[in-house]
Amino acid sequence: MAQNSLIMEPGLVLKLEFLKILSGRENATIRDVASELGIDEFTVLNILEDLKKNYMLTYEKDKISWFHGDNPSKIKPWGWNYIYRPFIGSTMVSARYHSPWSLIVSEYQASGYGRHGKHWISNLGGLWMTAKIEVEPRTTQLLSMMIPIFICRFLREKFRLNIGIKWPNDIIYREKKLAGFLIEGELLGNRALVYIGIGINVNNDPPLETATGIKQILGKMIPRNSLLGYIAGYLTRVDDYSRDPGRVQAEYIDLLETIGRRVKAVTLSGEIIGIARSITESGELIVETTTGTYKLRSGEVLELRHLD
Amino acid sequence: MAQNSLIMEPGLVLKLEFLKILSGRENATIRDVASELGIDEFTVLNILEDLKKNYMLTYEKDKISWFHGDNPSKIKPWGWNYIYRPFIGSTMVSARYHSPWSLIVSEYQASGYGRHGKHWISNLGGLWMTAKIEVEPRTTQLLSMMIPIFICRFLREKFRLNIGIKWPNDIIYREKKLAGFLIEGELLGNRALVYIGIGINVNNDPPLETATGIKQILGKMIPRNSLLGYIAGYLTRVDDYSRDPGRVQAEYIDLLETIGRRVKAVTLSGEIIGIARSITESGELIVETTTGTYKLRSGEVLELRHLD
Structure with missing residues (x-):
C-alpha cells in the first residue's frame, strides 16, 4: 500500500518481540512475556488484546498460544529455502542475497516497496513475502498473469470471494485492493532468475481507504499458512503451467475486471x-x-x- | 536521563537487529547482514558507520566484528543469572520476574525509568542494567552510598576520571551527569530483595545538555564489559562491605560533591x-x-x- 513516509507505530517493536516469543514455543504465560519483554503484566495483557485483532491467538488458563495454522514459523514449505523473519527491511532486498528457491516471509517490512519503488505498508497480520525462483525464460512472460490467477483462484475456491484482477498488479474485491504483487528479474543464459513479491491483506487492518482485507470481508480471521503453503506449492510448478499459455491467458482475462471499463x-x-x-x-x-x-x-x- | 515522551529513532530497530546478528557470531560480512536484515549493502554500510560511533566494531576484509570486551553477549558474570536482551521495555520491570541474583542488561530500553518514574533515555552504546539481589536488611540502608562509591571508584582508578557524587542519585563529572542509579526493594522476613538499576553513559552520546559520557570525556570508547564485570562482582559482596558502615560513609562523603555547596x-x-x-x-x-x-x-x- 503506497505511503510516502516511514513512521514506526509506537509499541510495534514490543508487538514484534511478543510474536517472536510466541513463535518459538507451544505457549507462554503472561509472566513469561512480562519477564522477557521487561514490561508489566497489565501491559502484556493490553498488547495481547491488540495483537488478537490481527493474529489467531488464544489466552486460556494463563497460557497464550498462537494457532499453528497462522504462525509462519510452524511451517516449512517443501522444496524451499524458507526464511521467516518477523521484522525485516524488505523481503525483496533480502531475497537478492539468497539462492533461487528461497521464500522470505515477514510480519513487518520497515522499507517494503511496491511497483515504481513506492513504499508498501506491511502492517501486522498480513502476508508479506518474496519468492526467488529460477524458471525457463518463456515462463517469465506469463508470470504477471499466473501470479494473480492463483491468488484469485485460492481465495475464490476456499472462501467463495468474488475477487478479480485490476490491471496490472492488483487483486481487488469490490474495487478495493486486497493484494498486490511485484515481479523483478534477470536473465542468466537460458534461465531466468525471478523475484516475486506478494502482499496480501489477510488479517491485518487494511492500511488505506482504498484497500480491503480478508478479515474485513469475511468478518473473521483466516489461518495464513494455508495461503502461504498454496502459493509456495503453486510457484514450484510455474514452468509446467506456462506450457499452455492460451489457457493462462484465458483464465487471466476471465478474472480481469479492467476490460470494458x-x-x-x-x-x-x-x-x-x-x-x-x-x-x-x-x-x-x-x-x-x-x-x-x-x-x-x-x-x-x-x-x-x-x-x- | 529524564524525558517525557517516547519517540523511536528511525532506524533504531535496524540497528538493534544488526547488533543481534553481530552478537551471535564471531564476524559477519556485509552480505550476511544485508541478507538477514533485508536491506541493501549500501544501507548496511551506512548503518555500520553509524553504529561505529557507539560500539567497538571493526570492519576489515569484508568482516564486521564486535570487540568481545564491548559485546555484553560474550560474558557470563560468575554467580549471576545473566540475561542480555538488546531490546527491552525496562530492565527494572523484567527483573521483577526473575529470581534473586539475576542481572539484566540491555542496549535499549523502550520504557526505562528513573527516580519518581521519570523516563530514562537509554540510547545505544550505554550500559543499562538492573541487578536483583537478596541481601541482609541492614545492607539496604547502605546501598544508596555503596552503589555510587563503587562506580566512582572503578572509573577513578581505571580512567583517572575526577568524578563525584551529586546527592542523591547522580554520578557527575564537572557538574554533568555521567551515571545514575535507582534502588527499589522489599523486605522478606529477615532478607531484603533489592532491585538496583544502574545507567552509565559509556559510549552512547549523552542524551541531554546536562549529561556527559565516558566516550565524550576520554575522547575514545571503552569496552563496557570490564565495567559490567566489575559491577557484577562488587554487587555479590555488598553484605560484606556493609559490615563497616563507618568506612562506607566516610568514602561516600569523600566523593560527595554536594556538601558545602x-x-x-x-x-x-x-x-x-x-x-x-x-x-x-x-x-x-x-x-x-x-x-x-x-x-x-x-x-x-x-x-x-x-x-x-
Whole structure:
C-alpha cells in the first residue's frame, strides 16, 4: 500500500518481540512475556488484546498460544529455502542475497516497496513475502498473469470471494485492493532468475481507504499458512503451467475486471483516459481513447483507475 | 536521563537487529547482514558507520566484528543469572520476574525509568542494567552510598576520571551527569530483595545538555564489559562491605560533591534553597536555609541542583 513516509507505530517493536516469543514455543504465560519483554503484566495483557485483532491467538488458563495454522514459523514449505523473519527491511532486498528457491516471509517490512519503488505498508497480520525462483525464460512472460490467477483462484475456491484482477498488479474485491504483487528479474543464459513479491491483506487492518482485507470481508480471521503453503506449492510448478499459455491467458482475462471499463492511466509520459478494450498476449493493455488507441505496458503505468 | 515522551529513532530497530546478528557470531560480512536484515549493502554500510560511533566494531576484509570486551553477549558474570536482551521495555520491570541474583542488561530500553518514574533515555552504546539481589536488611540502608562509591571508584582508578557524587542519585563529572542509579526493594522476613538499576553513559552520546559520557570525556570508547564485570562482582559482596558502615560513609562523603555547596532542592512539598551541610548516617541531606535547617530524604527530593 503506497505511503510516502516511514513512521514506526509506537509499541510495534514490543508487538514484534511478543510474536517472536510466541513463535518459538507451544505457549507462554503472561509472566513469561512480562519477564522477557521487561514490561508489566497489565501491559502484556493490553498488547495481547491488540495483537488478537490481527493474529489467531488464544489466552486460556494463563497460557497464550498462537494457532499453528497462522504462525509462519510452524511451517516449512517443501522444496524451499524458507526464511521467516518477523521484522525485516524488505523481503525483496533480502531475497537478492539468497539462492533461487528461497521464500522470505515477514510480519513487518520497515522499507517494503511496491511497483515504481513506492513504499508498501506491511502492517501486522498480513502476508508479506518474496519468492526467488529460477524458471525457463518463456515462463517469465506469463508470470504477471499466473501470479494473480492463483491468488484469485485460492481465495475464490476456499472462501467463495468474488475477487478479480485490476490491471496490472492488483487483486481487488469490490474495487478495493486486497493484494498486490511485484515481479523483478534477470536473465542468466537460458534461465531466468525471478523475484516475486506478494502482499496480501489477510488479517491485518487494511492500511488505506482504498484497500480491503480478508478479515474485513469475511468478518473473521483466516489461518495464513494455508495461503502461504498454496502459493509456495503453486510457484514450484510455474514452468509446467506456462506450457499452455492460451489457457493462462484465458483464465487471466476471465478474472480481469479492467476490460470494458472506462479507465484513467497515469503513465510516465502523461495521463490517458479511455475504454480498456483487451489485453495482448504479452500482457499489455489496449486502451481506446477519443484520440486513438494506446498499448500500455505494465512498467510504464504508475497508476490505473477504474472510472466506472 | 529524564524525558517525557517516547519517540523511536528511525532506524533504531535496524540497528538493534544488526547488533543481534553481530552478537551471535564471531564476524559477519556485509552480505550476511544485508541478507538477514533485508536491506541493501549500501544501507548496511551506512548503518555500520553509524553504529561505529557507539560500539567497538571493526570492519576489515569484508568482516564486521564486535570487540568481545564491548559485546555484553560474550560474558557470563560468575554467580549471576545473566540475561542480555538488546531490546527491552525496562530492565527494572523484567527483573521483577526473575529470581534473586539475576542481572539484566540491555542496549535499549523502550520504557526505562528513573527516580519518581521519570523516563530514562537509554540510547545505544550505554550500559543499562538492573541487578536483583537478596541481601541482609541492614545492607539496604547502605546501598544508596555503596552503589555510587563503587562506580566512582572503578572509573577513578581505571580512567583517572575526577568524578563525584551529586546527592542523591547522580554520578557527575564537572557538574554533568555521567551515571545514575535507582534502588527499589522489599523486605522478606529477615532478607531484603533489592532491585538496583544502574545507567552509565559509556559510549552512547549523552542524551541531554546536562549529561556527559565516558566516550565524550576520554575522547575514545571503552569496552563496557570490564565495567559490567566489575559491577557484577562488587554487587555479590555488598553484605560484606556493609559490615563497616563507618568506612562506607566516610568514602561516600569523600566523593560527595554536594556538601558545602549552595543547593536548590525541589521536593514534593516545595522548593528549598540553602547550603548543604552534611549527610546523616542513613543518607539524609542536611540543608541550612535562612529560615531553618532541613533534613531531606532522597525519596522526597524530585530534583537537586548545585547552584555554585
